[in-house]
Amino acid sequence: MKENRENKPVLKYLAVLLSLVLTGCGTIGLAQESTFESAYENGKEEEPAAPAYTSASRGVLISINTEDRSFVIHRTAEGDDIVLNYTGATVVQDQYESPLTMEQLSAGEILDVTYDSESGRAGDIAISGDAFCYEGLSRCRIDEGKGTLETGSETLHISNQTRVFSEGREIGINEILNLDTVTVRGIGHDVSSIVIEKGHGYLSLKDADALLGGWIEVGQAVISQITQEMLLTVPEGSYQVRLTAGDVDETREVTIKRNEENVLDLGDIELKVPVNGQVSLVISPSTATVRIDDVTVNAAYAVRLPFGIHQITASADGYDTVSEYFEVTGENTRVKLTLGRAAEEDTVSGNSTKEEETQAHTVTIKAPEDVEVYQDNLYMGISPVTYDKTVGTHTISLRKSGYQTKSYQIEVTDDDRDLVYSFPDLEKNINENIDASNTVSGNSVKNQTGSTVSGNTNTVSGNETTASQDTA
Known part of the structure; x- marks a missing residue:
């Protein structure tokens, strides 16, 4: 019993000490927790504010x-x-x-x-709900000089702000041909963009000498007389091509792809011994009316005539009528006529005087140099080349082996000026060993190299395709 009483003070002391320790630890723990929370609140990152779309x-x-x-x-x-x-x-x-x-x-x-x-x-x-969108337009008439685009039922306004696209890439507005199918978008009467939905490609003829003077029909899209070195610009698509000349009446099938050239090989056509020849006409002025054997002909195209002697007559307002005979003896004959100005009466002296002959105005394709130039499918020569000016809308095609063929549309007005055009350089094909043309023989279309060739792989900048025009 005595031993137990002696131990009680010790036990009380230990109990008090333990209580103090536990109380202190709790205080320290609370302080540490409070300090941690405060540090977290002061140091945490704030989320960025949402941008103001002002x-x-x-x-x-x-x-x-x-x-x-x-x-x-x-x-x-x-x-x-x-x-x-x-x-x-x-x-x-x-x-x-x-x-x-x-x-x-x-x-x-x-x-x-x-x-x-x-x-x-x-x-x-x-x-934009305010924008108009005209889809599937073709035969649009674009006049950059006047800043207009005529759809047939409406006249819209174009400017240097109008953007033009072909297969997702920007091109120049003068690369749109009136045979292309386009989508036009804008606000009010102002055209903001033009997208070529259906473009154009090219068709040339190989071994076609025996058919010169005949006719080629590419579906309902193109009908043209067959001439030397012709290059047809055709809307992209699949067509039946009909070729007629004398006793020949042949049909081929072709598929025209955008910016690609197809070569129609006519070497397999069997012909009879020729009894006629092709006659090329060079008439000045180019506006003259031409008759051969009392039949009116288009002097811009060659004509095929039977062997023998024929009479040609050319007449034009303000010029003396000229009539001559010529003979067709072979495959190719060239006839050249130049009309002189008609004499006018001098109202002062009563004497007849000869007005000084004036030369026709011309179109010159200056650049790029050393390329084949075609106007409306007809071969004009190697650039730089100059030829007689004819009023109207024309398609200028530039072609060179190993390069991508390009076409531009020009508007020639009736004025007393010579026109000079400079176009951007042609772009090389991606693979210089590949000729970007397809050979069409019989009813099949095959690439000459066996590889797929796309004329669309070249990037075209809208700033590079605008032709510069100088006036003389």
Whole structure:
């Protein structure tokens, strides 16, 4: 009993000490927890504020880069190009507010875009509900000088702000031919973009000497007389080609692809011994009416006549009529006539005087040099080349082996000027060993190298395809 009483003070001391220790640990733990929470609150990162889409622009979509999620628009009001980026939060809609993906948009669309000018991030992208869109237009008449595009039922305005696209790439507006099928978009009566939906390719003839003076029909798209070194510009598509000359009436099948050339090989056509020959006419002025054996002919094309003697007569207002005889003795005959100015009565003296003959005005294709030049499918020569000027809309095609054939449309007006055109250099084919043409024989189309050749692999800049025109 005594031993137990002696131990009680010790036990009380230990109990008090343990209580103090436990109380202190709790205080320390609370202090540490409070300090940790305070440090966390003071040091944690704040989430960035959402961008403010305070900028808005309307423009033509130039291109989309899905890899870095960016796109380029040409702002019509500002007249410049701007690069913006998009995210998963960017809202993309059509003109009816239905959702779209960026991949569903295409070059030439007119877009209304809101974006943050500092970050360049787009918030909303929508096809403009104010824009018009005319699809499937063909035979459009474009006059760059007047700044007009005629659809047949409406006259629209074009300018240097109008962007033109072919297969997603920009080209010059003078690369649009009136046989192309296009989509035209704009606001009001102003054209913002033109997209070539169906372009053109080329068809040339091989071993066609025996058919010269005959006719070639490419479906309903092209009908032309067969001439030396001709190059036909044809809308892309599949066609039956009909060739007629004398007793020959042959049919071939061809497929024309955009910017590619097909060569129609006619060496397999069997011909009878010729009893006629081709006659090429060189008449000045070119506006003269020409008759051979009392039959009116088009002097721009060669004619095929039976062997023997024939009479040719040429007449034009203000010129003396000329009539001569010529003989066709072989395959090729050339007839040249130059009409002199008609004599006019001098009202002062009463004497007849001869007005000084004036020369016809000309068109010169100056550049690029050393290329074959064709106007409206007819071979004009190797550049630089000069020929008589004829009023109207014309297609100029430039061709050189190993290079991509290009065509441009020009508008020649009735004025007292000589015209000089300089076009961009032709672009080389990707593989210089490949001739970008297909040989068509019989009813089959085959590439000469056995490889697929695309004339569309060259990048075309809209700034490089505008022909410069000098006037003399």
